[in-house]
Amino acid sequence: MNSNQKFWSGVIVGATAGAAIASFFNSDKGKEVLADAKDTADKFGKDIKSKLEDLDKQFKALLQKGKTIAEDVENQATEITIS
Secondary structure (H helix, E strand, O other): OOHHHHHHHHHHHHHHHHHHHHHHHHOHHHHHHHHHHHHHHHHHHHHHHHHHHHHHHHHHHHHHHHHHHHHHHHHHHHHHHHO
């Protein structure tokens, strides 16, 4: 089989697969599968968003703790220098 034949065979197989997939997704079962996939994607997106928000809160709390420690060290250094 030469490259031209391979190309057209690929086009035909691709078009056939595309038509089969389109036909499936237009059926009741296909619409149900798409709805389930959408629900799963929505849930996954909400879970990720929630986890990122939690991570952001934890990071901000840790950053604030670091700032407080740095200020305490600075104040202690100032007191030692003054003494």
